[in-house]
Amino acid sequence: MATKLPKTDVVIVGVGWAGGIIASELTKDGLKVVGLEKGKSRKTEDYFMVHDELRYGVRYDLMQDLSKETVTFRSNEKMRALPMRQYGSFLIGDGLGGAGVHWNGQTYRFLPYDFEIRSKTIERYGKNKIPSDMTIQDWGITYDKLEPYYDKFEKMAGISGDENPLGGKRSSPYPTPPMTKSPAMVKFVNAATKMKLHPYMMPSANLSETYTNPDGISRAGCQYCGYCERFGCEYGAKADPVVTVIPVAKKTGNFEIRTHSQVRRILRSGNKVTGVMYTDVTTGKEYEQPADIVVLTGYVFNNVRLLLMSGIGKPYNPSTGAGVIGKNYAYQVIKGASVGFFENEQFNNFAGAGSLGVNLDDYNGDNFDHSDLKFIHGGSISLSQTGQRPILNNPVPGGTPTWGPDFKKNSLKYANRALSVGGQGSSMSFRHHFLDLDPTYKDAFGDPLMRLTFDFEEQDRELAKFLAGKCGEILKEMGANHVDSLKELGPYDIVTYQSTHNTGGAIMGTSPDISAVNSYSQMWDAENLFVVGASSFPQNAGYNPTGTVGALAYRAAEGILKYRTKGGLVE
Amino acid sequence: MDNNGEHKNPDKGNHDVQEPSRRKFLVNTGFALGGVVVGGALGGLLGRKSKEPAAPAPAPEAGKPAGPANYNRALMFLTPDQFAIVDAATERIFPKDDNGPGAKELGVAFFIDHQLAGDWGFNAREYMSPPYFKGEKVQGYQGHLKRREMYDIALQEMENYSQSQYQKGFVQLTGEQQDEILKAFEDNAVELGTISPSGFFRVLRSNTLEGVYSDPLYGGNANMDGWRMRNYPGNQMSYTSIIDKDFQTIAPSSLQDHMAAH
Numbered sequence: 001m002a003t004k005l006p007k008t009d010v011v012i013v014g015v016g017w018a019g020g021i022i023a024s025e026l027t028k029d030g031l032k033v034v035g036l037e038k039g040k041s042r043k044t045e046d047y048f049m050v051h052d053e054l055r056y057g058v059r060y061d062l063m064q065d066l067s068k069e070t071v072t073f074r075s076n077e078k079m080r081a082l083p084m085r086q087y088g089s090f091l092i093g094d095g096l097g098g099a100g101v102h103w104n105g106q107t108y109r110f111l112p113y114d115f116e117i118r119s120k121t122i123e124r125y126g127k128n129k130i131p132s133d134m135t136i137q138d139w140g141i142t143y144d145k146l147e148p149y150y151d152k153f154e155k156m157a158g159i160s161g162d163e164n165p166l167g168g169k170r171s172s173p174y175p176t177p178p179m180t181k182s183p184a185m186v187k188f189v190n191a192a193t194k195m196k197l198h199p200y201m202m203p204s205a206n207l208s209e210t211y212t213n214p215d216g217i218s219r220a221g222c223q224y225c226g227y228c229e230r231f232g233c234e235y236g237a238k239a240d241p242v243v244t245v246i247p248v249a250k251k252t253g254n255f256e257i258r259t260h261s262q263v264r265r266i267l268r269s270g271n272k273v274t275g276v277m278y279t280d281v282t283t284g285k286e287y288e289q290p291a292d293i294v295v296l297t298g299y300v301f302n303n304v305r306l307l308l309m310s311g312i313g314k315p316y317n318p319s320t321g322a323g324v325i326g327k328n329y330a331y332q333v334i335k336g337a338s339v340g341f342f343e344n345e346q347f348n349n350f351a352g353a354g355s356l357g358v359n360l361d362d363y364n365g366d367n368f369d370h371s372d373l374k375f376i377h378g379g380s381i382s383l384s385q386t387g388q389r390p391i392l393n394n395p396v397p398g399g400t401p402t403w404g405p406d407f408k409k410n411s412l413k414y415a416n417r418a419l420s421v422g423g424q425g426s427s428m429s430f431r432h433h434f435l436d437l438d439p440t441y442k443d444a445f446g447d448p449l450m451r452l453t454f455d456f457e458e459q460d461r462e463l464a465k466f467l468a469g470k471c472g473e474i475l476k477e478m479g480a481n482h483v484d485s486l487k488e489l490g491p492y493d494i495v496t497y498q499s500t501h502n503t504g505g506a507i508m509g510t511s512p513d514i515s516a517v518n519s520y521s522q523m524w525d526a527e528n529l530f531v532v533g534a535s536s537f538p539q540n541a542g543y544n545p546t547g548t549v550g551a552l553a554y555r556a557a558e559g560i561l562k563y564r565t566k567g568g569l570v571e
Numbered sequence: 572m573d574n575n576g577e578h579k580n581p582d583k584g585n586h587d588v589q590e591p592s593r594r595k596f597l598v599n600t601g602f603a604l605g606g607v608v609v610g611g612a613l614g615g616l617l618g619r620k621s622k623e624p625a626a627p628a629p630a631p632e633a634g635k636p637a638g639p640a641n642y643n644r645a646l647m648f649l650t651p652d653q654f655a656i657v658d659a660a661t662e663r664i665f666p667k668d669d670n671g672p673g674a675k676e677l678g679v680a681f682f683i684d685h686q687l688a689g690d691w692g693f694n695a696r697e698y699m700s701p702p703y704f705k706g707e708k709v710q711g712y713q714g715h716l717k718r719r720e721m722y723d724i725a726l727q728e729m730e731n732y733s734q735s736q737y738q739k740g741f742v743q744l745t746g747e748q749q750d751e752i753l754k755a756f757e758d759n760a761v762e763l764g765t766i767s768p769s770g771f772f773r774v775l776r777s778n779t780l781e782g783v784y785s786d787p788l789y790g791g792n793a794n795m796d797g798w799r800m801r802n803y804p805g806n807q808m809s810y811t812s813i814i815d816k817d818f819q820t821i822a823p824s825s826l827q828d829h830m831a832a833h
Contacts, residue, residue: 049826051806054785059691070698075709082706082713085698180815223809346818350803351810390784390803403664403776404750412670415801416818440702493709 002277002286008034008256010560011276011291013263013306014298016098017546018532018553020241020249021153022295024215025557027254031564034289035255036278038262039064039095042242047234050227053389057230060087062102064094068444071301073494075455076432077318083441083449089493090500091230092299096259097242099299099500100546104229104354104386105205105238107159107550108543109150111365112143112168117539120366121376129376133431134459135321135328136376137538140510141519143168146551149558153550154203157239158211158219161203166361179208179222184347184419185358188383191477197362202382203547204355205239215248226387228354238354261287264447266294266310266529273312273529279445293560296506296531297553301450303535304435304505309447313506313516313525316434318453324516326435328504329452330540333425333460335489335498336379336467339418340480341397346416349388357384363423363470364542375459379425379467379542381474390415398484421474423467426542427503428459435505456492464489501545503537508552520559520570521552527569532556643790644681647688648719653726655742657683657775660729663749664779671800672793679782682791683722686778692719716766718774725771728763729756786826798823 010026012019015037023033055061066087074081093099113120116138121129130136151171153159160176178201181189192199206222213219222237236243249255258280265277267288275290296303307313307325316327359382361367370376395418396410438451456464468486475483509515512524521536523529532553534545541548559570646654658680667673674680686692694717706713716724733741733752741752755761756768782791784798786806792798798805805823813819 049829051829052786052826054781054789058781058785060696065696066698067694067696067700073710075707079707080704082704082710083698083700084710085712086694088711180811182814183817221811223811224814225807225809346802348810348813348816348818351814356814390798390801391781394780403753403779405666405668408665408668408673409670412801415803441700491709493711495709495711 002288004288004290007275007290007292008032009291009564010034010293010295011036011289012295012297013276014038014098014296014302015096015241015246015257016093016297016299017100017241017245017549018556019295019297020097020100020245021156021550021553022297022532022557022560023249023255024245025554026560027249027252029561031254033249033255034291035257036261036263036276036289037096037257037259038281039098039259041257041259042096042101042232044232044234044236044243047232050231050234051225053391056227057389058391060091060230062094062230062232063087064092069449070443071450071452072438072441073452073454075453075491077453081438081440081451081453084494087497088495089498090502091497092301092500096246096257097232097240100241101232102230103205103238103240103500103546104544106355106357106384106544107154107157107161107203107205107547108380109164109167109203109551110143110541110543110548111166111361111367113365114541115139115141115143115146117377124366125370125376129370131459135429135431137328137429137507137509137514139508139519139538140515141508145519146548146555147171149551149554150547152554153547156213156215156244157205157550158207158213159203159205159239159547160201160208162201164200164203164359164361165198166364166367174203175213176208176211179204179206179353179356180224181358182348182351182356182385184349184385185356185383187419187478188358188421188474191474191479192358192360195474195477197360197474199358199360202355202357202359202384204353205546206233206353206355207237207239213244215245217244217247219243222353224351224353224356226350226352226389228352228386262445263306264309264445266296266306266312268310268312268526271526273526293528293530293564295556295560296529297533300502300505300533300535301435303531303533305437305448305450307506307516307531308437312529313523315436318432318434321431324507324512324514326505327516328429328507328538329433329435329454330427330429330503330537331454331492332427332499332501332540333379333456333464333489334422335486336423336425336464336471337420338422338468338471338475338483338485339395339420340475340478341395341414341482341484342417342419342479343481345479347419349385349393349416349418352385352387354386355384356386357382361542363467364426373466374462375466377426377428377463377542379423379463381421381423381467381471383419383421383474388415395420397482419475419478419480421471423464423471424499424542424544425460425463425467427540428457429504429539430457454492456489461489501534501540503534503540503545506531506535507538508536509538518569519555520562521556522559522563522570524569527563527567530556530560643685644678646681646684648692649680649684649687649722652730653722654680654684656726656729659742659749660753660775661779661782663746663753664776665783672796674779674783676793677783677797678791678793679779682782682785682789683778685790686781687719687722692722693717712770714766721766721771721774724763724766725756725768725775728761728766728768732761788826795823795825
């Protein structure tokens with residue numbers, strides 16, 4: 001029997017980027033917020049020994065313990081789903097700050113096209129351009145409407161960058177100047193400019209200089225130490241929830257964080273939710289936390305799994321297309337890359353930062369003509385210098401054996417002579433890509449695991465090949481003596497790391513029959529329940545998702561405050 | 572001789588590693604007296620040594636009389652026989668050459684031994700709950716064996732396969748013959764009942780690179796020579812002064828140096 005605790009104004013489930021932003025905005029406005037976080041607490045000082053590729057990069061020290069909870073995966077409905085027993089394709093964050101701790105800090109805004117993809121595609125190419133089983137949707141919000149929230153997120157995090165010449169309109173410039181260009185990046189910019197493309201510095205949450213944000217939080221500039229993705233920042237230079245929004249919320253005295261608290265059910269009564277049930281994982285005791293408003297701010301899988309386990313919203317049925325919870329799971333097509341080998345030049349590949357790089361969007365969104373192409377959308381192309389750590393980065397020219405004397409010789413020779421230009425392809429949603437509860441496998445509490453049904457499609461194969469070709473052309477222009485490009489995209493596998501950009505499952509839209517939440521992330525089926533995060537994306541763009549997650553969180557916070565005063569569905 | 576003061580000298584350190592002397596170790600520690608044959612485990616070690624001068628020494632630095640010996644170089648999981656196979660196999664994967672030391676000198680087999688003894692060897696942070704079904708390739712590892720069990724089985728199978736092909740144990744083979752065995756595992760040309768030969772080979776190869784390039788605190792990358800060979804500076808506080816500069820060679824530092832810097 002769960003112990004019933006005193007009621008609070010708001011309970012948030014998961015204290016990462018979305019949870020931290022919402023907590024800071026609501027507590028500043030005077031609401032009492034309880035944050036339930038299933039992992040442990042964290043602070044900058046914990047990263048004393050963070051420059052350890054084996055511990056963090058290879059053995060995943062900051063990630064969720066899969067022995068307690070994982071996902072199951074199958075390529076299609078005919079296959080038996082089996083657990084992801086070891087990490088591979090994507091990494092699930094854990095603890096205070098969540099995935100916001102181990103991200104790279106690449107903070108893009110999606111293109112205006114992304115938010116209206118269905119209408120814009122039909123408008124320009126006709127209905128037949130969209131395959132019948134492709135279930136892409138407009139978001140129910142435009143770029144222009146979301147712009148102020150992007151701006152707010154960028155100012156809070158101190159994003160360093162310069163304007164994307166092919167991006168949407170900005171109400172103000174980036175709060176800090178771009179990062180320092182490395183010689184490899186200069187090469188990329190020169191080559192791309194010569195090719196009449198539009199390179200710009202990657203928008204970065206690794207601060208280019210000391211910065212104080214509108215909440216009064218000051219942070220130091222990035223040291224280019226080369227340990228960002230999969231690592232926490234020992235300098236606090238990389239914006240993460242623990243060094244930005246969480247302290248702001250705490251300072252109000254209105255925010256209580258309970259770590260080691262795994263939320264297992266959302267409780268409901270009629271058309272409203274009444275709170276959550278959680279287990280203190282250190283004692284095994286169950287608690288009921290009543291609240292006026294419940295906000296799900298966990299990673300994609302946690303948000304969707306909690307809705308399904310709690311029976312909130314209509315589960316998606318892939319055979320009829322009815323129902324919305326679990327619908328439109330999407331990912332990223334990140335395999336369209338090329339590697340260039342330079343015989344006579346060496347680069348400081350060991351140095352870098354998670355979002356030190358240059359990018360271009362000439363082949364992203366609808367910035368180029370798709371009439372004769374067998375895919376829609378596209379991807380951003382970039383050269384990034386994140387710090388090539390030696391265990392996981394051993395580029396060798398094609399044909400080199402994978403072990404033995406020649407491997408050793410070439411891997412040493414090219415460690416600082418190889419540059420990679422990569423494409424981050426968008427992932428469109430399809431009728432048969434979805435999330436539901438696994439009928440067989442359970443987590444440590446006996447609750448069903450999330451089941452993923454996903455594979456790459458013809459569209460993805462065409463896109464990856466196309467992007468790899470463009471990346472190769474840039475590398476040749478950069479003077480690479482030899483370029484290796486992806487020739488063919490294989491089936492999606494859960495074994496090789498690709499990208500922690502899982503999206504969808506509780507998507508945003510204009511009406512309850514096609515979406516789970518409105519543009520304020522408010523559930524159609526329970527007005528005092530908000531579901532915030534990349535779970536809202538109806539399909540994924542050709543960018544890293546965090547900037548958009550941040551913008552949606554700021555908008556959700558505004559929606560919650562509106563709901564608090566007026567009630568009903570926020571318009 | 573007191574080598575206290577020389578311990579941090581990279582070149583000297585390297586030299587220490589290159590001076591394995593089992594005989595000296597045994598003599599110094601009083602185990603071998605005038606060629607007396609001893610039975611049991613120790614006898615086995617002595618016997619192999621006398622027949623096979625190229626056999627690896629599990630404790631190359633242990634013969635040093637005084638000073639800060641590398642106490643990390645002892646076995647936590649592998650048997651001496653298993654250790655010898657791992658030491659020989661990883662050297663084929665990452666061999667000594669003109670660029671510098673191979674897996675053996677870098678201590679890769681010690682690294683692997685230590686990893687197998689800990690969480691990673693027990694798959695402690697991975698989902699190991701039943702039921703187990705054979706999966707598709709895209710679904711990843713679906714076996715119920717822990718890595719330490721997989722190593723136990725695979726090393727025995729490597730030994731059996733060596734015996735069946737060449738009537739010799741793996742460590743007694745020539746380098747080319749060892750390559751043949753490893754290739755047979757890599758290509759699944761060996762039939763094993765319980766584990767995937769190629770799966771094991773992939774793990775062994777990854778572990779080799781981990782042992783070559785992880786921080787020396789884990790027992791491999793001796794003297795940071797793995798990093799030094801590819802101009803990787805290890806653990807530096809900052810690259811702000813060189814990020815916009817052309818290629819720089821920077822002497823590596825380890826987490827231990829970082830500890831002192833904090």
